[in-house]
C-alpha cells in the first residue's frame with residue numbers, strides 16, 4: 001500500500017488546516033476566473049476569435065482540488081485533471097510558486113499554459129494530458145497496473161508507490177471507454193485508483209439526468225470498487241438534524257437535477273418560494289427555513305459535499321485507508337459563487353467585466369492586485385494558507401526529468417534474424433519476438449506485450465509462452481498442468497511480461513499509453529508492444545491519438561491488414577489505415593514486405609521508444625506468405641529501409657518508368673516488372689518500406705529554404721531523380737492509393753496509383769487482386785498507359 005505517513009499535517013490543528021485550505025480555495029476560484037477573464041477580455045485579440053475557458057467548470061472543482069493538492073496528495077500520486085479545470089491546476093502551481101504569472105497571462109495563447117492540461121506543452125508538472133473526456137479517467141487505471149508490475153518485480157518499494165487519481169466531470173461518465181476500462185481493471189485486480197466525480201449535474205448542453213446516478217453505485221461495486229457519495233456538506237447535515245431537517249433532506253433527495261440547478265441560479269428568494277410551497281404541510285421545516293435569510297439559505301442549499309472541506313477531508317481519509325479502488329461522487333454546483341451558477345447554459349459562460357469586478361470586490365481584492373497570490377485575504381488567513389502550503393506533501397512535487405536515455409537497445413547484428421524461408425511479415429514479427437524472449441537482457445526484461453484478445457492470432461504466442469502473463473498472483477496454465485496438448489502455455493506470474501486484454505481496442509491504446517509513459521511516471525523504461533488487427537485501429541483511434549499527444553512510447557503491430565488478409569473476410573479489409581499512420585504525429589508508419597525488412601524496422605522501433613527525440617511506431621503487417629529475396633543486409637540497405645525506400649532494381653539513367661510498391665504486394669510488382677523487361681529494360685523497381693517516413697522527409701525538404709535547412713534534398717527526390725523528368729510511376733499498395741499517389745509531385749512525374757478504394761468482398765487472392773486491380777496485369781495496363 002502506498003505510504004500515507006505524511007497525511008494530516010502534524011503541526012497544524014484541524015481547524016487551522018481547514019481555515020488555511022478555505023483561504024487557498026478562495027484563491028483558486030479567483031485565479032482561475034481571472035486567468036480566463038484576462039485571456040478573453042483584457043489580453044489584446046489579433047484575430048477577433050473568442051478565446052474561451054470554463055469559469056463555471058473550474059468553480060465546481062476548487063474545493064476538491066484545494067483539499068487534494070494542498071493536503072492529501074503526495075508527490076508519488078498521479079493525477080488526471082478534468083480538461084476544463086486546467087486553470088485551477090495552474091493556479092495551484094502558481095500558489096506553490098512553480099508557475100509564472102506570464103504563463104497564466106498567456107492562457108490559451110501561443111507558448112502559454114494550454115487550454116487543457118498537457119504533459120508535453122505545459123511548463124508545470126502534468127501527469128496525464130486530458131482533453132478528450134473519458135480517456136484521462138481510464139488511463140489512471142492502466143497506470144496503476146503498470147505500477148503494480150514494477151512493485152511485483154521488486155523494482156519499486158511500496159513506499160515509493162502512489163495513487164492514481166482522476167478528477168472527472170459527471171457528464172464524462174457517459175463515455176463508454178470508462179466502462180471498458182472498468183471491466184479490464186476488475187480482471188486485473190487494480191488498486192490504488194480513485195475516480196472523483198465533480199457531480200455538478202451539468203454537461204455542456206444541459207443539466208444531466210439524475211437517473212444514472214442511482215445506478216453508478218451498483219455498477220462500480222459490482223466491479224469491486226468502493227463508492228463514496230458526498231452529497232451533503234457538514235452545514236447541511238447539521239441542518240438535517242434540527243427539527244424539520246429530515247423533511248428538508250427528503251425534499252432535496254427527491255428534487256430533480258434540472259430544478260435544483262434552476263433554483264441554484266435563481267438564488268435565495270426562489271429557493272424560499274419553492275420550498276415554502278412544497279413543504280407547506282411541514283411547519284417545522286418552514287420554521288427551520290425561517291432561521292436563514294435568503295443569502296444563507298442559498299448557501300445552505302449549494303454547499304454540497306464537494307464544496308465542504310470537512311466532508312472532503314474525511315472522505316479522502318477513508319479512501320486512503322484501503323487499496324480498493326474508489327469512486328467518489330462529490331456533489332457540487334457548477335459555477336458556484338459566480339453569477340451564472342446553476343444556469344444550464346453556463347458551461348462556456350464568461351463573466352462580463354462588470355461581473356468580475358463585482359466578484360473582485362466581494363473577495364476583497366484591490367483593483368490592480370488581481371495577480372497577487374494572496375490578494376483579498378486577511379493577514380491571519382494568509383498566514384494559515386502559507387502554513388498549509390508549507391506542510392502540504394505536494395510541496396515536494398516536481399516536474400519529471402525527461403532526459404537521459406538509459407536502456408541499450410541491441411544493435412542490428414545482435415538483433416534476432418527471422419530467416420529467409422517463404423514467410424509473411426506477421427510471421428517474421430512473431431519469430432523475432434519469440435527469439436527476443438529467449439534472452440535475459442535488461443532490454444528484453446523491459447519488453448511488455450499486450451493485445452486485445454488477438455495475442456495468438458497476431459503471432460505473439462511465442463513471446464507469451466516464454467515470458468508469461470502478468471498477474472500479481474501466480475497461477476499455472478491448467479491445460480499444461482493437466483497435460484492437454486496445446487502450443488500455448490499461459491502461466492500468470494508477478495514477473496510475467498504480457499498483459500492480456502479483453503476485446504476492447506480503446507483499452508489497448510490506453511494500456512500502451514500507460515506502459516509508454518512508464519519512464520516518465522516511474523522512472524523505469526518499458527518497451528511496450530501491442531498487437532491488433534489492422535482494421536480495428538479505427539476502433540481505438542482517439543485513444544491512439546491521445547497516446548501520441550502525450551508522447552507515450554510504444555510499438556503497434558497491426559496484422560492482418562488490407563485485402564491480403566483475404567479469407568479472413570471482407571469486413572476486416574483495411575484500406576484507410578496507411579493514411580491514419582501517415583496523418584498521426586508521434587507515430588511512424590512502416591509497411592515492410594520481407595522478413596529482413598521487418599527485422600531492421602522492428603529494431604529501429606525499439607530504439608525510437610528510448611531515443612529522446614524518438615517516438616512510437618506502427619508496423620502494418622500481413623499474413624500473406626511470400627518468397628523472400630536472397631540478400632545480405634548491408635549497412636546501406638538497412639539505412640535505405642529506414643529512410644523509407646530503396647531501389648530493388650535501380651533504373652538506368654533517365655528511365656521512362658518505375659514501379660513503386662509497398663508491403664505484401666511485392667510479388668505482383670516483381671512479376672509485372674519482370675514482364676516489362678523486354679519492352680522497357682531501363683525501368684526501375686522501387687521498394688517502399690515507409691510512405692510516412694518518405695513523405696515527412698519530403699515535406700521537411702520542401703520547406704527547408706524557409707526553415708534554415710538549406711540544401712536538404714529528400715531521400716525520395718534523390719531516388720526518383722534517377723528517372724527521366726517526365727517518367728511514369730505505377731504505385732501499388734494494399735491500401736488507399738493516395739498513400740503513394742503524391743510521389744508524382746516530388747519531381748513532377750506522372751502517376752498511376754493502384755490500391756484499394758472499396759472493401760467488403762471476401763475471396764482468395766487471385767479473385768481479390770483481380771477485383772481491386774492489384775495484380776500484374778493491372779500493373780502492366782497502368783504502365784502501358786503511362787508509356788503511351
Ligand SMILES: Cc1ncc(C[n+]2csc(CCOP(=O)(O)OP(=O)(O)O)c2C)c(N)n1
Nearest residue numbers: 057131132133169170171172198202203204
Ligand atoms: C470526447 C469528447 N467529447 C466532447 C468534448 C466536448 N466537451 C468538453 S466538456 C464537455 C461537457 C463536460 O461536462 P462534465 O463532464 O459534466 O464537466 P463539467 O464542465 O460539468 O464539470 C463536453 C461535451 C470533449 N472534450 N471530449
Ligand SMILES: [Mg+2]
Nearest residue numbers: 169170202203
Ligand atoms: Mg458536469
